[in-house]
Amino acid sequence: MRELLRTVDPVLLSWLTSLLADAGIDTIVLDTYTSILEGSIGAIPRRLMVVEEDFAEARQILVEAGHLPAD
DSSP, rough: OEEEESOOOHHHHHHHHHHHTTTTTOOEEEEEHHHHTTTTOOSSOOEEEEEEEGGGHHHHHHHTTSSSOOO
């Protein structure tokens, strides 16, 4: 698994997960339960992860969507 980004914005995570799903890329959001345990005050970012094989394509989709800088 590789991390695409970290954010405390659950709406952004939902949108990016949906965007990647439309491209056929499965994602996993890590640290959701830890964030809930700390009261969802935004102190612990959640991580958007994909499998290694999908990383380059997923990253390009997020770059085109304006959520990651281009290299």
